[in-house]
Amino acid sequence: MDYVDIEFPRRIARGAMREPGWSTALVSNFGGYDQANVNWINARHRYDVSLAIRTETDYALVLEHFHSVRGRAKSFPFRDPVDNRVEASNGVLIDNGESPAGDFQLARRYGSGANAWDRWITRPVTVTVYRLRAGVTTDITGSCTISLSTGRVTIAGGVYVPATDTLSWSGSFVVPVRYDSDQLPAVVEDRRPDHGELLVRCDSIMLVEVRPSSGDGQL
DSSP, X not given: OOBOOOOOOHHHHTTOEEEEEOOEEXXXXXXXXXXXXXXXXXXXXXXXXXXXXXBHHHHXXXXXXXXXXXXXXXXXXXXXXXXXXXXXXXXXXXXXXXXXXXXXXXXXXXXXXXXXXXXXXXXEEEEEEEEEETTEEEEOGGGEEEOTTTOEEEEOTTSOOOTTOEEEEEEEEXXXXXXXXXXXXXXXXXXXXXXXXXXXXXXXXXXXXXXXXXXXXOO
């Protein structure tokens, strides 16, 4: 899917209802016990922005954006108002084994230990890369090539990173999303007093996260 760098209106995004979700199939056996089959190895985020639209001005902002990305045709950046930053404590660099030595994928870690989940960050905005060696943390961003369109980090060949080093990062990111419908419903309910601005209700305007393809190691 084509990606266009036309960010969803941030003022409207602040009022969105976020829905991180997983896909799980539950099967109850004859003994009444549940067996869970996890269909996805990664969560997918959805955002209901209809709750944030109150006036004709709000709707006009979304309408302009909707037409710019041609409905569902293109993906675009969305700034999750709750989850858009990474600290060095939860920012990890993943070597997926498919890339040359020194090539890593940015990720944000949720949880810890065996139950931790690493979410790939494919649209970083700001990135600082750190190396922890023998208890000393060093900023090695200047020795890295960082792709803001994939979240891939390549460390220069002359920078030695042995297995005993720990790499981390901090920064901010946006979520690539698309509209979940080619329609943008709205109804005028009232007008503010003294012939003011029209008040608009939108029943359902959903945005859906566009994750990396299975060829990029995610499902």
